Amino acid sequence: MKNNIIEINKDEKNINPIIKVIDKDSFYDIYIYFKNLTKDEIVLKYINNFLILNLSLKNSKNDLLKFKRILYLNKINIDTIQNSVQANFIYLKVFKT
Numbered sequence: 251m252k253n254n255i256i257e258i259n260k261d262e263k264n265i266n267p268i269i270k271v272i273d274k275d276s277f278y279d280i281y282i283y284f285k286n287l288t289k290d291e292i293v294l295k296y297i298n299n300f301l302i303l304n305l306s307l308k309n310s311k312n313d314l315l316k317f318k319r320i321l322y323l324n325k326i327n328i329d330t331i332q333n334s335v336q337a338n339f340i341y342l343k344v345f346k347t
Contacts, residue, residue, distance in 0.1 A: 280342040
């Protein structure tokens with residue numbers, strides 16, 4: 251992955267996930283980076299052209315942290331989303347209809 255795709259915040263106090271959406275011709279690339287956290291659960295919903303990301307993440311003390319992000323993505327097919335999950339990083343490829 252190129253370093254310039256996601257600008258990582260060097261502030262150690264910020265625990266919010268960094269989400270970057272790149273609009274391409276036939277799909278959206280969504281990059282989610284969460285420093286010093288691990289993925290517990292991801293739930294995606296698509297309602298009225300809004301993609302709703304519910305993220306459950308855990309910190310080093312095993313505390314559960316919940317985050318919700320709402321993205322306006324017009325005319326997507328939620329059934330064909332491709333994903334890749336690695337340590338501290340999630341990639342979603344969301345195809346347009």
